Amino acid sequence: IPPGRAEPVTTPEVERLLDCMKWDANGLVVAIAQHVDTGAVLMQGFADRDAVSATLASRRATFFSRSRQCLWTKGETSANFIHVVDVFLDCDRDSVIYLGSPDGPTCHTGEETCYFIRADDVVSGGLQYAKENKLQVLTSLYSLEKVIRNRAEEGETAVVAAGKTPPAKPSWTRKLLSNPELLCAKVREEADELCRTLEESEGKDRVASEMADLLYHSMVLLSLQGVTLEDVAKVLRGRFPLSGIEEKNSREGTS
Amino acid sequence: IPPGRAEPVTTPEVERLLDCMKWDANGLVVAIAQHVDTGAVLMQGFADRDAVSATLASRRATFFSRSRQCLWTKGETSANFIHVVDVFLDCDRDSVIYLGSPDGPTCHTGEETCYFIRADDVVSGGLQYAKENKLQVLTSLYSLEKVIRNRAEEGETAVVAAGKTPPAKPSWTRKLLSNPELLCAKVREEADELCRTLEESEGKDRVASEMADLLYHSMVLLSLQGVTLEDVAKVLRGRFPLSGIEEKNSREGTS
Ligand SMILES: [Zn+2]
Ligand SMILES: [Zn+2]
Ligand SMILES: [Zn+2]
Ligand SMILES: [Zn+2]
Ligand SMILES: [Zn+2]
Ligand SMILES: [Zn+2]
Ligand SMILES: [Zn+2]
Ligand SMILES: [Zn+2]
Ligand SMILES: [Zn+2]
Numbered sequence: 001i002p003p004g005r006a007e008p009v010t011t012p013e014v015e016r017l018l019d020c021m022k023w024d025a026n027g028l029v030v031a032i033a034q035h036v037d038t039g040a041v042l043m044q045g046f047a048d049r050d051a052v053s054a055t056l057a058s059r060r061a062t063f064f065s066r067s068r069q070c071l072w073t074k075g076e077t078s079a080n081f082i083h084v085v086d087v088f089l090d091c092d093r094d095s096v097i098y099l100g101s102p103d104g105p106t107c108h109t110g111e112e113t114c115y116f117i118r119a120d121d122v123v124s125g126g127l128q129y130a131k132e133n134k135l136q137v138l139t140s141l142y143s144l145e146k147v148i149r150n151r152a153e154e155g156e157t158a159v160v161a162a163g164k165t166p167p168a169k170p171s172w173t174r175k176l177l178s179n180p181e182l183l184c185a186k187v188r189e190e191a192d193e194l195c196r197t198l199e200e201s202e203g204k205d206r207v208a209s210e211m212a213d214l215l216y217h218s219m220v221l222l223s224l225q226g227v228t229l230e231d232v233a234k235v236l237r238g239r240f241p242l243s244g245i246e247e248k249n250s251r252e253g254t255s
Numbered sequence: 256i257p258p259g260r261a262e263p264v265t266t267p268e269v270e271r272l273l274d275c276m277k278w279d280a281n282g283l284v285v286a287i288a289q290h291v292d293t294g295a296v297l298m299q300g301f302a303d304r305d306a307v308s309a310t311l312a313s314r315r316a317t318f319f320s321r322s323r324q325c326l327w328t329k330g331e332t333s334a335n336f337i338h339v340v341d342v343f344l345d346c347d348r349d350s351v352i353y354l355g356s357p358d359g360p361t362c363h364t365g366e367e368t369c370y371f372i373r374a375d376d377v378v379s380g381g382l383q384y385a386k387e388n389k390l391q392v393l394t395s396l397y398s399l400e401k402v403i404r405n406r407a408e409e410g411e412t413a414v415v416a417a418g419k420t421p422p423a424k425p426s427w428t429r430k431l432l433s434n435p436e437l438l439c440a441k442v443r444e445e446a447d448e449l450c451r452t453l454e455e456s457e458g459k460d461r462v463a464s465e466m467a468d469l470l471y472h473s474m475v476l477l478s479l480q481g482v483t484l485e486d487v488a489k490v491l492r493g494r495f496p497l498s499g500i501e502e503k504n505s506r507e508g509t510s
Pocket of ligand 5: 044345346347348349350
């Protein structure tokens, strides 16, 4: 048994949880590992009773391998554990989410998540094309972050490869990335515009629009300094007691 | 057949995609519906070849019901469809994510997502307690949003129920919620502090910390005006071509 493999530990209370879950004919439920800060679905496996109790006891995402017919803890060989903050069951209790923080890339290919094959890419260009394209599943804010990062990398390429003519009309993002003074002026301006939506009761659409402006410009500033939204979400998770029992206790606290 | 049920439509290219997927003994893969803006895992079901091709053709999340042994489109009876923006396969192609935008609550119980039974709540208080607690799975930023909303609701309760003595020491969040001038001053100040991390090269930790300050205070301002991070993410998704082919084309564009 690899030293990193978590052990199932149960108490009568944990048995009560396991007894209320709906196990399939093979004694399994679907188990989804999700990144607590970014929301990325990292991987999907299956869990038996031992995998769920091992996860709860160790707070490391643990699954049942259908191919090897045994328990395995994500990271037991790679040391890239997924530290589980919370576990949720779905309404009919045949599916669980392990909400956690990964030590490193989850996929054995080195990708952040296992979901990097885009169906439309397979349809248009075939499996090999889609695999090489490695387009990770990303939700809106993280897609925007990637768009900004792409612009930054194009900028670097343009500088390094002097022979390559830069695009005729630089994008607004590239302009901001290359002009810190303009960028800071915009961040301050957008914060001011967001405040004025409240001060002048400009309505919900304007609030959402100005917050989008502020977020976008702030994210360009983050990107320029090599900081990610994930870093920021992690800071906030450390500051606020964000889930479960802690959240309730905090309602008597000072946050 | 319900009128809202999507129909499987294939082309040779779609067949090529279906042929490269790894179907289990029952001809199924796990299918996870995820909210494109918030990242919330909405529900998990299964998909056969018809369900995947119906989803791709209709762009509405469609599953194979194991209990009824038939195709079903989420929303075919409730009209709460999940409009699919993108579909991803995992590395071994036996699991798909339908990344989409739901018309309303996904769970038949009226909850936003099906994952509202917290395992630790079942362990500590039993299934009934956990079900009534309805603690939805939430990632960091959305947990913080909920903490802020809870503070706002406490404030309202305190005003309405005049008999109830308010907490001795109001939290910082409640203070901000009750003082728009202070709140706007803080948003402007935090934007300024974020800019100074760049202007004075204060280092990554300070950048993340100041962005966390700015985000938190902006979210209080949003909450006060009934606007959510989801609204903001949706605005950004509308502005930026955020995924797949559009994202690539946009690299020659103006964003
Ligand atoms: Zn279920
Ligand atoms: Zn670790
Ligand atoms: Zn993988
Ligand atoms: Zn603006
Ligand atoms: Zn898989
Ligand atoms: Zn609709
Ligand atoms: Zn449900
Ligand atoms: Zn300050
Ligand atoms: Zn600050």
